[in-house]
Amino acid sequence: MSYASINDPAGRPLGFNRTILPYTGNNEPNPCITIQNTGGRRIEIMAQSITGSSNICIDSQDGNKVCSASLYKCEQANGDSATYEFYCVGESCEADDVQMFFRFTVSPPSSEIDPELWCSDRDTSQYPLSLSPPLPPDRTIPPIRTTKTSSAETSHGIHLLSMVATFMLAMFMSFRYNK
Structure with missing residues (x-):
């Protein structure tokens, strides 16, 4: 882009x-x-x-x-x-x-x-x-740099997110049944 x-x-x-x-x-x-x-x-x-x-x-x-x-x-x-x-x-x-x-x-x-x-x-x-502030003439915004993550970091993040989602679901179900 x-x-x-x-x-x-x-x-x-x-x-x-x-x-x-x-x-x-x-x-x-x-x-x-x-x-x-x-x-x-x-x-x-x-x-x-x-x-x-x-x-x-x-x-x-x-x-x-x-x-x-x-x-x-x-x-x-x-x-x-x-x-x-x-x-x-x-x-x-x-x-x-x-x-x-x-x-x-x-x-x-x-x-x-x-x-x-x-x-x-x-x-x-x-x-x-x-769109403020306007850019000076003949200037451009450089593309955003992204850093690459290893597959181990990605799978660790997905595992952590899955654990949080499971915990939240368990809390919701517990709250719902205790009413």
């Missing part, structure tokens, strides 16, 4: 992609994302400006708009595909392009989950900038 810095443009921290919201004076199109196979499912949208201070907005096909520096939206899909447009509002957008992270997650089919609860069960606190 290789590790990459959150500053790596090719990296996908927490499954988020990167894109650029163009400076409003450039007359460039805003990023639009279409999600396929969404019929009867919920769609979770999360986005965050890389600086953490620019207001990112998202418009969906139904006309509902949400704006925030750390945007969260979870909604029922209206059909077999859904299209979303990202754009930026505020002073930071009028000065330069704004880089952002975004992620779409589509729920399993409603036959596998309760669609009413899927959005409320999602972890809404995990954004790329929550």
Whole structure:
């Protein structure tokens, strides 16, 4: 497994992609994302400006708009595909392009989950900038080193674990029958 810095443009921290919201004076199109196979499912949208201070907005096909520096939206899909447009509002957008992270997650089919609860069960606190502290540019996290254990050490550990489990089971059964 290789590790990459959150500053790596090719990296996908927490499954988020990167894109650029163009400076409003450039007359460039805003990023639009279409999600396929969404019929009867919920769609979770999360986005965050890389600086953490620019207001990112998202418009969906139904006309509902949400704006925030750390945007969260979870909604029922209206059909077999859904299209979303990202754009930026505020002073930071009028000065330069704004880089952002975004992620779409589509729920399993409603036959596998309760669609009413899927959005409320999602972890809404995990954004790329929550990975603190951010690494300096061009730095990577080295892989975790593991030490090899001998088979004697492993079998000793398994034997000890088995003894503890047996003792706990005996205590439970004794307690249960003494009631």
